[in-house]
Amino acid sequence: MIELDGADGGGQIVRSALSLAALAGESVRIENVRGARDDPGLKHQHLAAVELLAAVCDADVEGADLGAETLTFEPDSPSGGRYEVDVGTAGSVTLVLDAVLPLAAAIDGPLAVTIRGGTDVKWSPPIDAVRNVKLPLLRRHDVQAALDVDRRGFYPAGGGAATLSMAPSTPTQIQLTDRGERRGVRIYSVASADLADAEVAERQARGAAAALPDGVDVIERSATYADADSTGTALTFRADYENALAGADALGERGKPAERVGEDAVRSFRTFEESAAVVDRHLADQLLVWLALAGGEIAIPEVTDHVESSIELLGEFGVDAEIESGAEGAAAARIRVRETLDRR
Numbered sequence: 056m057i058e059l060d061g062a063d064g065g066g067q068i069v070r071s072a073l074s075l076a077a078l079a080g081e082s083v084r085i086e087n088v089r090g091a092r093d094d095p096g097l098k099h100q101h102l103a104a105v106e107l108l109a110a111v112c113d114a115d116v117e118g119a120d121l122g123a124e125t126l127t128f129e130p131d132s133p134s135g136g137r138y139e140v141d142v143g144t145a146g147s148v149t150l151v152l153d154a155v156l157p158l159a160a161a162i163d164g165p166l167a168v169t170i171r172g173g174t175d176v177k178w179s180p181p182i183d184a185v186r187n188v189k190l191p192l193l194r195r196h197d198v199q200a201a202l203d204v205d206r207r208g209f210y211p212a213g214g215g216a217a218t219l220s221m222a223p224s225t226p227t228q229i230q231l232t233d234r235g236e237r238r239g240v241r242i243y244s245v246a247s248a249d250l251a252d253a254e255v256a257e258r259q260a261r262g263a264a265a266a267l268p269d270g271v272d273v274i275e276r277s278a279t280y281a282d283a284d285s286t287g288t289a290l291t292f293r294a295d296y297e298n299a300l301a302g303a304d305a306l307g308e309r310g311k312p313a314e315r316v317g318e319d320a321v322r323s324f325r326t327f328e329e330s331a332a333v334v335d336r337h338l339a340d341q342l343l344v345w346l347a348l349a350g351g352e353i354a355i356p357e358v359t360d361h362v363e364s365s366i367e368l369l370g371e372f373g374v375d376a377e378i379e380s381g382a383e384g385a386a387a388a389r390i391r392v393r394e395t396l397d398r399r
């Protein structure tokens with residue numbers, strides 16, 4: 056049994072610990088779940104991830120309750136099949152999805168999971184960032200996974216749904232240390248159908264395009280509307296490089312001009328491009344489980360708290376991830392994994 060202390064971290068420790076436990080075939084106990092948060096313990100979104108992984112891995116679980124601060128997870132081998140889970144609030148669908156995705160490397164047959172909740176909500180990747188940035192990047196490393204967005208879910212009602220389909224995969228080494236030339240950028244703008252008359256999706260996309268530096272080629276641009284229970288919007292931005300894909304995103308808010316949503320996403324992209332990083336600041340922490348599985352090295356713009364706590368977590372599973380700080384003007388850091396996770 057691997058014993059973990061979640062006192063310094065958030066929900067990501069729970070999700071990543073469960074994925075790693077399932078892949079390694081190890082039992083895990085987490086104390087002080089989300090101890091660093093004002094509202095510690097398991098919330099709806101974390102609980103949905105626990106329930107989904109427990110079902111896929113036929114795990115014995117103790118403490119799968121709202122607000123629980125201790126969780127024990129004893130997984131069996133992950134198996135293929137069809138599963139569904141409902142977060143029950145506007146809690147993030149993409150974060151639940153992030154917990155189950157690594158199991159593509161361990162399943163014995165096709166696995167499809169439908170997750171209900173918020174598809175485009177704060178403090179998590181918008182669903183288009185998963186569909187258009189993260190999954191295409193992982194597919195380049197032989198991870199076989201595709202995402203269908205069945206319905207958008209915005210805060211506060213949620214009510215969205217997405218289905219992630221995976222096939223048994225053997226991920227290849229991830230070497231993302233030189234992004235190469237930029238080929239162009241893509242803009243994906245979406246808004247709930249009630250904002251169509253105000254042309255919010257088009258205005259977000261225009262705001263993004265107008266904020267780009269001269270000479271940047273927009274190779275794809277979409278502005279769409281979707282039925283949803285709550286009003287909301289999102290803009291996902293992707294930059295395609297010779298050897299990499301990077302994302303940036305922003306959500307709409309009441310009182311925030313639509314054009315500014317696009318500008319905000321492009322501002323994050325410009326900050327990324329000023330560094331020599333190859334992986335964007337959010338994918339930086341999300342790729343670490345994959346680095347543990349396949350080995351390799353990534354250049355990231357910032358050693359965030361999420362990166363730090365994920366590296367510590369990998370250490371608990373016997374994966375030695377080295378951080379090498381970058382020189383001035385270079386990427387902030389490189390993370391390297393030589394010895395990968397000891398699999399079941």
Ligand SMILES: Nc1ncnc2c1ncn2[C@@H]1O[C@H](COP(=O)(O)OP(=O)(O)OP(=O)(O)O)[C@@H](O)[C@H]1O
Binds near residue numbers: 064178179184338341
């Ligand atoms: N705007 C964004 N775009 C893409 N990814 C994001 C964005 N905001 C947050 N993320 C990612 O979402 C994840 C959030 O993990 P975190 O543990 O903070 O969430 P949580 O489960 O809601 O837990 P907690 O409530 O404890 O913070 C991280 O992987 C982070 O990089």
